[in-house]
Amino acid sequence: MSQKITIEPVTRVEGHGKVTVHLDDQNNVSQTRLHIVEFRGFERFVQGRPYWEAPVLVQRLCGICPVSHHLAAAKALDVVVGAGTGDGLTPTGEKMRRLMHYGQIFQSHALHFFHLVSPDLLFGIDGDPAIRNVIGVALMHKDLAVQGVMMRKYGQEIIRATAGKKIHGTGAIPGGINRHLDPAERESFLNGPDPLNIEHMITWAQGALDFFKGYYKEHKEFIDNFAQFPSNHLSIVRKDGALDLYHGVLRAVDNEGNRILDDVDYQDYNEYIEEEVRSWSYMKFPYLKHLGKEKGWYRVGPLARLNTCDFIPSPLAQKEFEEYKAVTNGKPNDMCMHFHYARLIEILHAAEMMKELLNDPDLLTGELTTKGARQPEGVGVIEAPRGTLFHHYRVNEKDQITMANLIVSTTNNNEPMNQSVNRVAKSWMNGHTEITEPMMNAVEVAIRAYDPCLSCATHALGQMPLEISLYDASNNLIDKKRT
Amino acid sequence: MNDKIKIHIDGKECWTTDGTSIIDAAKENGIFIPSLCHVDGIKPAGSCRICNIQVNGRNMTACSTPAVDGMHIESNIPELEEMRKAIIEIMFVAGNHFCPACEKSGNCELQALGYRYQMMVPRFPYEFPEKGVNADSKYIYHDRNRCIMCKRCVRGVIKDGKHVFAFNSRGGENLHIELDTELASQLTEAEALAAMDICPVGAILKKERGYYEPIGERKYDKEPIGSEIENK
Numbered sequence: 001m002s003q004k005i006t007i008e009p010v011t012r013v014e015g016h017g018k019v020t021v022h023l024d025d026q027n028n029v030s031q032t033r034l035h036i037v038e039f040r041g042f043e044r045f046v047q048g049r050p051y052w053e054a055p056v057l058v059q060r061l062c063g064i065c066p067v068s069h070h071l072a073a074a075k076a077l078d079v080v081v082g083a084g085t086g087d088g089l090t091p092t093g094e095k096m097r098r099l100m101h102y103g104q105i106f107q108s109h110a111l112h113f114f115h116l117v118s119p120d121l122l123f124g125i126d127g128d129p130a131i132r133n134v135i136g137v138a139l140m141h142k143d144l145a146v147q148g149v150m151m152r153k154y155g156q157e158i159i160r161a162t163a164g165k166k167i168h169g170t171g172a173i174p175g176g177i178n179r180h181l182d183p184a185e186r187e188s189f190l191n192g193p194d195p196l197n198i199e200h201m202i203t204w205a206q207g208a209l210d211f212f213k214g215y216y217k218e219h220k221e222f223i224d225n226f227a228q229f230p231s232n233h234l235s236i237v238r239k240d241g242a243l244d245l246y247h248g249v250l251r252a253v254d255n256e257g258n259r260i261l262d263d264v265d266y267q268d269y270n271e272y273i274e275e276e277v278r279s280w281s282y283m284k285f286p287y288l289k290h291l292g293k294e295k296g297w298y299r300v301g302p303l304a305r306l307n308t309c310d311f312i313p314s315p316l317a318q319k320e321f322e323e324y325k326a327v328t329n330g331k332p333n334d335m336c337m338h339f340h341y342a343r344l345i346e347i348l349h350a351a352e353m354m355k356e357l358l359n360d361p362d363l364l365t366g367e368l369t370t371k372g373a374r375q376p377e378g379v380g381v382i383e384a385p386r387g388t389l390f391h392h393y394r395v396n397e398k399d400q401i402t403m404a405n406l407i408v409s410t411t412n413n414n415e416p417m418n419q420s421v422n423r424v425a426k427s428w429m430n431g432h433t434e435i436t437e438p439m440m441n442a443v444e445v446a447i448r449a450y451d452p453c454l455s456c457a458t459h460a461l462g463q464m465p466l467e468i469s470l471y472d473a474s475n476n477l478i479d480k481k482r483t
Numbered sequence: 484m485n486d487k488i489k490i491h492i493d494g495k496e497c498w499t500t501d502g503t504s505i506i507d508a509a510k511e512n513g514i515f516i517p518s519l520c521h522v523d524g525i526k527p528a529g530s531c532r533i534c535n536i537q538v539n540g541r542n543m544t545a546c547s548t549p550a551v552d553g554m555h556i557e558s559n560i561p562e563l564e565e566m567r568k569a570i571i572e573i574m575f576v577a578g579n580h581f582c583p584a585c586e587k588s589g590n591c592e593l594q595a596l597g598y599r600y601q602m603m604v605p606r607f608p609y610e611f612p613e614k615g616v617n618a619d620s621k622y623i624y625h626d627r628n629r630c631i632m633c634k635r636c637v638r639g640v641i642k643d644g645k646h647v648f649a650f651n652s653r654g655g656e657n658l659h660i661e662l663d664t665e666l667a668s669q670l671t672e673a674e675a676l677a678a679m680d681i682c683p684v685g686a687i688l689k690k691e692r693g694y695y696e697p698i699g700e701r702k703y704d705k706e707p708i709g710s711e712i713e714n715k
Contacts, residue, residue, distance in 0.1 A: 048616060050624050052693030057584035081691075164698025168583060171697070179697040398618035399690050 018467045019443055021425050025473045028430045032422040034414075034447065035281050043404045051077055051395045055172050058391070058406070064453055066168050067104035067159055068384030068409075071097055071246075072391040074172035079378025080395050081371040083175040085267055086247040086380075092366035093176030098246050099357045100162035100171055101382065105245055106201070106350040107155025108385035109302075109343050112451045113208060114148025117340055120445050121215055126438035144211075147204050150195050151347075157196070158354060161185045176369030183364055190358050198355045202316070205348040209320060212344050227336035227420040227446040230255035232288070232297065233304035234412070235388055236266065236381055241310030243317075243349065245383040251308045252288060252298055257332050261288060266381040269390055275407065283414050286407055297415035300387025301450060302342035307332040312345070314352035320345045336420055339449040377403075384409045386451050410452045420446040433470070435481050440468050488552035493559050499550050506534050506545040509558065515709035516558050517567060517596055519574075519683045520633035521546035528634045531574075533567050533596070564600070571596050572605040578612060579628040580684070586693040587685030589701030593631060594684075595708035614659045620667035622675035622690050627659045629686040634660075636687060640678045642666050647678070660686075 022031040042058055049057060055073040059066035074097070079085050089097070115134045122141055123132040131140070138145040156166040161181060163169025171177055194200050216223050232255070236248035250269065252261035264272060275284040276293050287296030298304070306325075312318045324345060327333065333342070357363065377394040387409035394403040424446045428439045470479040486501040492514050499508035504527060509516045520531035529544035536545045537557040545558070557563065574580075574593055582588045614627035636648040637660060647670065651661035670678065672689075679689040698704065706714075 050618070050688065050690065050693065052691060053584055053586065056586070056694060060583055169698060170694040173694050178695055399624065400616075400618050 018469075019421055019425075020469045020471065021429060022471045022475075023433075023473060023478075026431070027433055027472075029422070029426045030473075032418070032425045033280060034418050034421045043406055046393075046401050046404045048400050050399050051080055051393065051401050052174050052399075054391075054393060054401060054404070055174070056168075056170050058404075059168055061406075061408070062453060063167060065104060065108050065385050067100055067163065068382055068389050069391070069406075070163070070169070071101055071172055072380040072382045072384075072389045073393070074174060075247075075380030075382060076378040076391045076393050077174035077395075078176075078380070079267070080375050080393065081174045082373040082375060083370050084372070085265070085378075088370065088372070089176055090367040090370050091362040092180065092368055093370065094246075095357055095360055095362050096162050096177040096179070096181065097172055099181070099354060099363065100159055101246050102350040102353045102357070103155045103158025103162065105155075105385050106205075106347060106354065107152045107159070108451075109347045109350070110148055110151035110155065110208075112385070113212075113340065113343060113347070114144060114151070116448060116451075118144060118148075120441070120448070121212075125441050125445055129437060129441070132441075147208070151201060151204055154189075154196055154201050155350075158189065161189070173369065175371045176367075178368060180365065180368070181358075181363040186358055186363065189354075198351065198358060202348070202351045202355065205344070205351045206316065209344040209348055212341060216341065223337040223341075224335050227423050227449070228334055229336075229419055229423060230334050231299050231416055231419070232260060232291075232295075233307040233332060234261065234288075234298040234300055235305040235308045236383055237305075237309045238313070239263075242313045243305060243309040243311070243321075243346075244313075245305075245346075245350075247382075250381070250388075253308055253332055255332055255334055257307075257330075260291065266390070267379045269379060269381065269392070273390075273407070275411075281414070283411050284407075285414050286412050287415070298412070299416045299450075300409055300412040301339060301385075302346050303333060303336075303339045304387065305383060306342045306345065312349055314349050314356070316352055317345055317349035320348060336446060336449045339451070343451070386410055386453060387412050408453065410450070413450045413452065417447055417450055417452065420449070429470075433478060435468055435470055435479050437481075440481055443468065488550060490550050490552070490554040490556060492556045501552070502549050504546055505536060505538075505543070505548050505550050505554075505556060508550040509545065509556075510712050513713060513715050514558065515712040516545045517599070517709065518546050519592055519596070519631060520635060522635050522639065522681060525635065525639045528638060530632065530634050531570070533570050535563055535566060537563065567596075568600040568602060569606070571600055572602055572607055574631045575602070576605045576607045576609045578610075578631060578684075579626075585629070585685040586688060587682075589696070589698065589704050591685060591703075592683035592708060595703045598703075599708055614657070617662045617664065618690075619664040620662065620670070622670055622672055623662065623667050623678060624688040624690050625662040625667075626686050626688065627661075629684050630660050631684055631686075632658070632660065633683060635681050635683065636660065636678060639681045640674075642669055642674070 018035040020033045021029055024030045042061055046054060046057060055070050058073045059070040061069050083089055118137055119132045160166045163171035190198055232252055234252040237251045238244035238248045250261055250264040250266050254260050272289055273286055274289045275286045277284055287293050312321045380391045382389050389409050390407040392405040393401050396402050421443055424442050428442045468481050469477055472478050487498055488501050490497050492509055497512035499511055506516045506518060506521055516534050518534040520528050527546040529547035534545040535542050538554055582594055612628050617625040640647040645666055647663050647666050648660050652658050676689045679687050
């Protein structure tokens with residue numbers, strides 16, 4: 001391969017996607033690759049910085065889900081300051097962080113579904129690109145667009161109230177949190193004027209789910225079969241098997257539902273997960289060590305989480321979960337477009353969890369931080385909107401970080417995204433020498449299902465920085481399109 | 484009453500005591516003259532030059548020049564304001580001032596002045612210094628790359644009569660302020676915190692204290708720098 005990736009001054013999250021497709025002599029797809037251009041600088045330049053800076057510094061990786069990095073780093077450093085491995089914080093510390101996290105899940109999922117995905121559903125994969133975007137949704141489905149904006153706003157306000165800012169706050173500190181929830185804000189979140197109150201959010205979350213289920217009923221074949229393939233699935237789950245996006249133990253299942261990893265303390269993640277480097281991508285390829293590179297890769301994110309957990313600890317989401325599981329007779333769900341279904345169930349769960357937390361008096365009073373015997377290293381894992389996120393730091397006796405390792409959600413989904421691209425390319429492009437716009441969008445629809453932290457996952461006014469190159473068997477470039 | 488003197492700052496009639504520095508006299512009369520090296524209770528150094536004012540057309544530093552009866556002082560004039568902005572920009576490019584992750588953000592005087600002077604992008608190229616950090620003492624993390632050489636710490640952080648901070652490599656390109664690790668290790672936690680407070684930027688950090696003040700409750704979240712004088 002003569003493909004070269006140019007490093008640009010882009011952050012890890014706003015990297016650009018590039019897909020290459022190779023054809024054989026019969027113009028059939030022989031190889032596909034999703035290239036991610038991103039620069040993993042943070043792990044290096046955080047070295048030497050004082051450890052308490054990491055949750056604030058490293059969250060700058062991302063402007064989309066900084067809360068996840070903020071909390072994963074803080075969780076790792078909880079271990080360093082002796083505040084336990086995820087369950088040692090004060091009630092106020094843990095609950096404020098959980099509220100922040102569920103606010104993040106809520107706003108991020110809402111953004112993804114309403115603004116990034118709904119154009120594909122409302123206008124079709126081959127719909128007119130001029131309207132198949134968020135502006136098209138705003139013009140033709142105003143209610144949906146407004147719901148998306150307002151749900152995102154509610155989640156962002158939750159983040160501001162717990163972290164200090166909507167993006168890149170400072171709330172979580174090693175060993176706890178730096179503030180209580182303001183009582184007036186709590187009242188507003190619970191009982192504020194419509195639509196910005198929690199009951200309205202729950203109603204809208206349920207409505208979005210109902211909308212998808214209606215769509216699913218009418219487009220069952222597409223939703224079930226588009227980029228469907230078997231895989232392993234990994235996430236953290238609560239000790240008792242419940243869905244828990246903030247803390248738990250590592251669990252992985254194969255496509256038959258067999259537990260291939262269970263009840264693993266994520267402090268030991270290094271013993272179970274390896275990252276493979278491939279020359280053509282700056283994104284690594286994680287896999288489960290004991291299964292090897294070929295069979296050990298896995299999916300993360302909403303689809304994986306609803307495959308690994310046994311139940312959802314909130315009533316409305318649990319009811320939906322049971323209906324969702326019935327689609328596959330309780331077996332793991334391998335259908336790519338069901339990511340959206342699972343994501344919408346998580347939105348509902350996040351709304352229910354926010355309601356429960358907002359009614360908890362521990363948010364208003366109580367000790368904010370705790371600490372104990374100092375430890376030389378710590379691992380923090382959290383279920384970010386896009387999947388399992390690992391932060392690992394070593395700290396010397398002078399309080400300086402000496403090593404950082406991050407495995408971000410999108411990295412975990414690297415191999416599955418490549419598999420998805422391959423399948424879509426084969427089914428849409430085999431035998432073709434010209435790339436049409438719907439073909440390109442089909443590839444993007446598959447990538448988009450994972451909600452990757454890439455700008456190519458957006459529909460921003462039709463300017464998606466996804467580039468597709470088509471090569472013949474002699475490695476000649478025969479077509480190239482950039483959306 | 485005999486030691487009261489009258490001066491004029493930007494045309495405003497001001498009264499002060501004989502011998503008072505111009506910067507303090509201005510403060511007494513509700514006029515803010517910005518400075519980064521001046522701090523109450525410590526002998527002035529005139530090192531940052533941000534408090535430059537003009538007395539009878541001549542540039543002086545307001546922190547180290549005593550007010551004299553009948554003085555006519557210009558401070559808030561375009562020429563000086565532009566010079567102050569330029570000095571602030573020079574300080575930003577001469578150090579690694581990464582506000583987004585600096586725990587002094589919101590309490591940082593350099594950042595606050597950057598906002599006051601509406602600095603958007605520095606007109607000078609970044610120097611990206613590599614002066615290193617000193618994390619060897621128990622309570623202080625000293626990041627030399629953020630130092631603006633104001634000498635506040637050199638003048639104000641004293642332990643048992645000895646200076647905890649001092650200039651190093653004078654005359655060379657690697658001029659920097661050095662922390663006496665042995666002496667710094669004798670500082671109490673409270674003294675280390677006071678050292679952090681005396682630093683106008685994030686060069687001196689008290690270990691294990693990051694981000695305890697929530698956003699919204701930091702000093703300059705509440706009111707911009709200078710407003711505590713101007714709104715008095």
